[in-house]
Amino acid sequence: MIVYAARLNNRVRLAEGVVTRVSSALVGGRVVPFLRVRPTGNESGFVKRRCMREVNITTEHVAVTVPPGR
Numbered sequence: 001m002i003v004y005a006a007r008l009n010n011r012v013r014l015a016e017g018v019v020t021r022v023s024s025a026l027v028g029g030r031v032v033p034f035l036r037v038r039p040t041g042n043e044s045g046f047v048k049r050r051c052m053r054e055v056n057i058t059t060e061h062v063a064v065t066v067p068p069g070r
Contacts, residue, residue, distance in 0.1 A: 003063045004062045004063075005061040034058060034059075
């Protein structure tokens, strides 16, 4: 379980997600790690998420969390 920054129009909100795949790519001569994340629906903000599709994100603004009860 992770928390990451997700954009909504001109705003940024925090969203929870589950990592489904880890990969890397060569961007500008550097190896950049990527995470494939499935959102859980728990996030900050007043506007509800329209779709729950998986997204690719970089690991720059990601925090690992422990789910409650574990």
